[in-house]
Amino acid sequence: MMNSSSHPLHLCHLKKSNLIINRLYILFHSIALILLFSFRISSILTLFHSKNQPFIPHLLIFISELTLSFIWILSQSFLWRPVTRTVFPERLPGDDQLPPIDVFICTADPRAEPPLGVMNTVISAMALNYPAEKLSVYLSDDGGCPVTLEAMREALKFAKMWVPFCNKYGVKTICPEAYFSGREVDDEVMVDSYEFGAEQHRIKEEYESFARKVTKISESETCISNKDHSAVVEVMVEERTHDQVKMPLLVYVSREKRTSHPHHFKDGALNALLRVSNLLSNSPYILGLDCDMYCNDKNSARQAMCFHLDPNLSPSLAFVQFPQTFHNASKHDIYESTLRCTFKELKQCFGTSNEFIRSLYKKYNAKLDGEKDLFDESLQETKHLASCEYEDGTKWGNEVGFRYFSVAEDFFTSIIIHCRHWFSVYHIPSRPSFMGSCTTNLNDLLIQGTRWSAGLVEVGLSRFCPLIYGASRMPILQSFCYAWLALFPTCFISLWILATIPSLSLLNEITVYPKVTNPFFLVFLYVFVLSNLQHIREIHSTGASLHEWKHEQRVWMMKAITSHLYGSTHAIMEKLGVKEANFLPTNKVINEDEVKLHQMGIYNFQTSRMFLVPLCSLVTLNVLAFVVGIFRMVFHKEFIDEIFTQTFLSFYIVLMGYPVLEGMMLRKDKGRIAPTVSCYSLIFSVFILSFGKLLVTY
Numbered sequence: 001m002m003n004s005s006s007h008p009l010h011l012c013h014l015k016k017s018n019l020i021i022n023r024l025y026i027l028f029h030s031i032a033l034i035l036l037f038s039f040r041i042s043s044i045l046t047l048f049h050s051k052n053q054p055f056i057p058h059l060l061i062f063i064s065e066l067t068l069s070f071i072w073i074l075s076q077s078f079l080w081r082p083v084t085r086t087v088f089p090e091r092l093p094g095d096d097q098l099p100p101i102d103v104f105i106c107t108a109d110p111r112a113e114p115p116l117g118v119m120n121t122v123i124s125a126m127a128l129n130y131p132a133e134k135l136s137v138y139l140s141d142d143g144g145c146p147v148t149l150e151a152m153r154e155a156l157k158f159a160k161m162w163v164p165f166c167n168k169y170g171v172k173t174i175c176p177e178a179y180f181s182g183r184e185v186d187d188e189v190m191v192d193s194y195e196f197g198a199e200q201h202r203i204k205e206e207y208e209s210f211a212r213k214v215t216k217i218s219e220s221e222t223c224i225s226n227k228d229h230s231a232v233v234e235v236m237v238e239e240r241t242h243d244q245v246k247m248p249l250l251v252y253v254s255r256e257k258r259t260s261h262p263h264h265f266k267d268g269a270l271n272a273l274l275r276v277s278n279l280l281s282n283s284p285y286i287l288g289l290d291c292d293m294y295c296n297d298k299n300s301a302r303q304a305m306c307f308h309l310d311p312n313l314s315p316s317l318a319f320v321q322f323p324q325t326f327h328n329a330s331k332h333d334i335y336e337s338t339l340r341c342t343f344k345e346l347k348q349c350f351g352t353s354n355e356f357i358r359s360l361y362k363k364y365n366a367k368l369d370g371e372k373d374l375f376d377e378s379l380q381e382t383k384h385l386a387s388c389e390y391e392d393g394t395k396w397g398n399e400v401g402f403r404y405f406s407v408a409e410d411f412f413t414s415i416i417i418h419c420r421h422w423f424s425v426y427h428i429p430s431r432p433s434f435m436g437s438c439t440t441n442l443n444d445l446l447i448q449g450t451r452w453s454a455g456l457v458e459v460g461l462s463r464f465c466p467l468i469y470g471a472s473r474m475p476i477l478q479s480f481c482y483a484w485l486a487l488f489p490t491c492f493i494s495l496w497i498l499a500t501i502p503s504l505s506l507l508n509e510i511t512v513y514p515k516v517t518n519p520f521f522l523v524f525l526y527v528f529v530l531s532n533l534q535h536i537r538e539i540h541s542t543g544a545s546l547h548e549w550k551h552e553q554r555v556w557m558m559k560a561i562t563s564h565l566y567g568s569t570h571a572i573m574e575k576l577g578v579k580e581a582n583f584l585p586t587n588k589v590i591n592e593d594e595v596k597l598h599q600m601g602i603y604n605f606q607t608s609r610m611f612l613v614p615l616c617s618l619v620t621l622n623v624l625a626f627v628v629g630i631f632r633m634v635f636h637k638e639f640i641d642e643i644f645t646q647t648f649l650s651f652y653i654v655l656m657g658y659p660v661l662e663g664m665m666l667r668k669d670k671g672r673i674a675p676t677v678s679c680y681s682l683i684f685s686v687f688i689l690s691f692g693k694l695l696v697t698y
């Protein structure tokens with residue numbers, strides 16, 4: 001293996017200038033925060049003793065500033081030591097020495113996740129630049145839908161033309177849908193050649209015919225998810241052995257589902273795949289994909305191997321993570337691996353399958369190793385492994401496999417892995433490795449945000465809170481990173497306070513920020529300006545535009561006010577046993593109207609009142625405060641000094657909430673905010689005003 005220190009498989013460079021800027025920012029910002037706290041403490045104490053102005057609003061704002069500062073400190077651990085990584089896949093050993101890989105793709109609901117999209121992900125995985133006999137692609141269908149199985153058979157037929165075409169012409173965009181939609185423009189290879197033109201034309205026709213077939217069967221009534229069925233495992237294996245073209249192994253797994261039995265969502269699906277694949281191909285490495293995350297770079301598996309095959313890293317490297325990128329707008333995906341190595345061979349742990357337990361041994365011959373045919377008994381055994389009772393009384397989901405503790409399974413499982421002293425690598429290649437579809441409307445965004453916050457806060461408020469559980473088990477900065485993720489949704493408290501208390505105080509003639517002439521004003525100004533500048537710098541370093549800053553601030557505020565509030569509440573109610581965990585897959589159906597609005601940067605407010613009423617009410621309240629503030633500053637110039645900051649804050653909130661205001665007052669299209677919702681919001685604003693008056697003047 002060519003892996004001497006002069007020819008390493010990968011390099012890691014420290015970004016020194018970024019490191020210096022980040023640490024200086026942290027230093028100055030921390031000093032400013034200390035000054036800010038001293039201002040708050042002294043003013044609260046003075047007010048408390050003098051009793052000439054209420055101190056409750058000051059106290060509430062102080063609480064929100066403390067919470068935000070705490071979350072800010074945690075978040076700085078991501079910036080402490082910035083690095084970039086380079087890989088040299090050309091230095092990898094020959095194909096015969098590469099380890100096998102199993103690709104896991106999960107789908108759950110054919111209505112929300114159209115089979116054609118899922119098949120594109122499957123086909124792109126089959127076209128990865130990796131020896132076909134060492135690549136096995138598994139699709140877990142939690143929808144238990146025959147249409148998906150049928151679509152997969154069609155996908156295999158098409159892949160038998162697609163994969164050789166990609167190999168022959170060095171096609172870079174290996175996902176057919178993306179290739180033919182012309183989204184990627186770097187596939188100019190051999191465009192001049194007549195032969196290529198003809199081939200491409202033929203393949204395009206084949207793809208269109210395949211897409212038509214799949215779309216047609218997807219429109220049938222049977223294309224719905226089935227929550228009550230036995231396990232289905234279909235190995236598309238003959239195809240592999242009797243054809244000239246070598247194709248990766250393709251396996252369809254739909255684990256048993258019974259309404260009476262908990263199935264643990266994506267975690268459950270992944271664990272079933274772990275067991276079935278252990279029997280069939282038993283690869284030491286797994287590439288985990290969501291059904292909408294197609295492979296965009298055929299070399300990504302080889303890039304991951306640059307880390308996994310480094311003898312210095314390999315023994316303790318758990319996974320390589322790639323950033324999640326979206327073809328329809330921008331975030332991570334994982335190469336999960338070696339999880340299986342940590343397994344112990346106990347039936348109590350792994351369940352009763354002798355065959356599965358045998359598969360845990362190094363010398364195990366996978367059922368589909370080489371050219372062997374699959375025996376009926378083995379197929380029967382895979383169905384047993386995919387049955388819903390298999391895990392009963394075992395340690396699956398608790399100590400083995402993906403953990404069921406939280407609906408943010410990726411987050412929780414990786415905490416456990418890192419706590420066991422494994423580590424991971426985050427690699428950002430120049431060509432995005434995987435492309436997913438992001439949410440293109442507010443409703444999906446907020447529902448997804450609520451699920452994420454619930455899953456994260458569930459961990460944050462448990463004994464697994466990274467600050468407690470992780471503190472002794474992982475490096476301190478890493479536990480801070482995890483703690484940030486687990487706790488940032490709780491910032492909804494701070495945002496609610498900052499959106500209401502300063503404006504309510506303004507309306508009730510209470511000053512909660514230092515006067516403009518007070519030196520402490522500069523401290524507040526510094527914190528506000530510098531944190532935004534740092535945010536802009538981060539955005540700039542990822543190559544995004546300034547618009548992104550506005551967009552991120554806006555979405556952060558909207559999510560904090562709604563998703564994070566509901567998600568955190570959900571997590572608390574789950575702890576109290578009042579509510580059950582839920583995983584509603586994100587909608588991946590493309591709606592042309594929605595896409596148009598999205599591309600024009602216009603929000604689609606077709607979502608529930610639960611989300612809209614708080615947003616509309618808070619914007620309304622701040623419009624009122626801003627108008628009153630301006631009036632008072634114009635007519636009583638002597639007050640400018642006192643109320644400038646609060647008026648500015650309301651202005652900032654209105655500015656960030658402008659699309660909401662527009663949706664309530666100016667828009668007439670379908671995506672606007674309905675007048676009834678505006679009415680409810682008005683009622684709710686009146687409630688906040690009257691209740692708030694009591695609170696702030698107390």
Ligand SMILES: O=c1ccn([C@@H]2O[C@H](COP(=O)(O)OP(=O)(O)O[C@H]3O[C@H](CO)[C@@H](O)[C@H](O)[C@H]3O)[C@@H](O)[C@H]2O)c(=O)[nH]1
Pocket residue numbers: 105106107108109113140142264265266269289290291292407408409410448451452455583584585586587
């Ligand atoms: O019962 C279920 C529910 C979901 N899924 C699959 O899980 C994946 C992720 O679901 P999606 O609806 O796309 O959720 P996102 O919020 O977009 O996913 C993000 O957040 C999840 C954790 O909440 C992670 O698992 C994902 O990798 C991450 O992309 C999809 O492939 C689904 O088909 C299942 O297999 N079974």
Ligand SMILES: [Mn+2]
Pocket residue numbers: 290292436437586
């Ligand atoms: Mn998704």
